Amino acid sequence: DTAVSQTPKYLVTQMGNDKSIKCEQNLGHDTMYWYKQDSKKFLKIMFSYNNKELIINETVPNRFSPKSPDKAHLNLHINSLELGDSAVYFCASSFQGSSRTEAFFGQGTRLTVV
Amino acid sequence: QQQVKQSPQSLIVQKGGISIINCAYENTAFDYFPWYQQFPGKGPALLIAIRPDVSEKKEGRFTISFNKSAKQFSLHIMDSQPGDSATYFCAASRKAAGNKLTFGGGTRVLVKP
Numbered sequence: 001d002t003a004v005s006q007t008p009k010y011l012v013t014q015m016g017n018d019k020s021i022k023c024e025q026n027l028g029h030d031t032m033y034w035y036k037q038d039s040k041k042f043l044k045i046m047f048s049y050n051n052k053e054l055i056i057n058e059t060v061p062n063r064f065s066p067k068s069p070d071k072a073h074l075n076l077h078i079n080s081l082e083l084g085d086s087a088v089y090f091c092a093s094s095f096q097g098s099s100r101t102e103a104f105f106g107q108g109t110r111l112t113v114v
Numbered sequence: 115q116q117q118v119k120q121s122p123q124s125l126i127v128q129k130g131g132i133s134i135i136n137c138a139y140e141n142t143a144f145d146y147f148p149w150y151q152q153f154p155g156k157g158p159a160l161l162i163a164i165r166p167d168v169s170e171k172k173e174g175r176f177t178i179s180f181n182k183s184a185k186q187f188s189l190h191i192m193d194s195q196p197g198d199s200a201t202y203f204c205a206a207s208r209k210a211a212g213n214k215l216t217f218g219g220g221t222r223v224l225v226k227p
Contacts (some may be wrong), residue, residue, distance in 0.1 A: 004157075033214065041201060043158070043217040055212045090157050094213055101146055101213045106156035 003027050006091050006106040013081055014114055021076045021109045031055075031096040032074035033103065034066060037088040049074055050091030050096050081113045105110075117141055120204050120218025128226050133191035135221045140185065144206035146213070148191050149178065152201045152220075155220035156181045161202070162189070 004025045013019050025032060034046040035055070048056035049068040063079045074091060088110050094103040120137045127133045139147075146164035152163055164171045164178045164187065171178045177190040204218040 031213065035215075041220045043203060043215075043220075045216070047212045048212050049213055056214050076184065092157075092215075096213060101207065101209065102148065102160050102163065103213070103215060105150075105159065107155075107157050 002107075004093055004104050004106040005110055006089075006109050008109060010110050010112075011108060012112045012114065015081055015083060017081050018079045018080060019111070020078070021089055021091075021111075023074045023076075023092075023106060025072055025093040025104070027093055027104060029093035029095055030071055031094050032068065032071070033092040033094075034074065034076050035092060035105075037089040037090060037108070039087070043063075043090070047074075047076075056081070078111075081111075083113050086111055086113045117216050118204060118206050118218040120221060122221060123219065124222045124224070124225045126226060127194045129194060129196060131194050131225075132189075133189075133194045133198070133223050133225070135189045135202055135204070136186065137188065137218050138184075138186045139206050139216075141206070141208070142185065143208050143210070144216075145209060146207045147178070147180065147187050148205050148215070149176075150203045150205060150217075152203065154211075158203060191223070193208075194223075196225045196227050199223060199225045 031050045033048045047066040052068045065077045068074045088108045091106040092103045149161045150158035151161045152158045175192045180187045205215040
């Protein structure tokens with residue numbers, strides 16, 4: 001019963017390709033996030049959706065496009081992949097409107113661009 | 115501009131010892147300060163969290179100390195165990211900014227048996 005699940009766990013692809021990462025949460029949360037962890041382990045927010053509405057869009061190249069079909073799902077599509085996109089991408093979810101703001105993270109998708 | 119600074123980058127402690135990790139933040143609007151634990155190949159998992167109206171919070175062997183005036187907070191791991199060997203991240207967020215987490219750079223802790 002994984003709370004936040006991402007697929008795939010590993011993704012190896014060539015430069016210039018387009019790829020997608022999927023995320024699903026079964027916690028009933030109303031907010032979902034994408035975080036990027038670089039090779040130095042630094043974690044940085046990319047996007048956030050609240051009830052399918054984009055609420056956070058950090059300085060991320062336009063090649064990255066999130067999509068939230070419903071509040072339990074948040075996908076990340078990346079066009080024209082570059083070497084620098086290699087990282088671990090984490091999906092997370094939380095409640096936005098309550099005092100319990102703990103974010104739960106998925107296991108991550110390790111993207112390697114060759 | 116790094117809004118949350120974490121130190122040290124790495125830490126080696128003997129089994130049974132105390133691990134101490136420090137974080138400093140700049141934005142006084144932050145209203146939630148969690149610590150996450152991450153094992154290799156896994157996602158960060160919430161360990162313990164504190165809000166700025168409290169100066170200390172303890173859960174088992176883990177304690178957060180919070181100094182609002184100094185804009186600093188720290189994690190103490192008492193009686194450190196080999197199973198505590200992981201990377202620890204402090205973070206800060208504010209509700210008005212969508213609760214997005216701003217992370218420190220992480221501390222790799224190794225507990226030697």
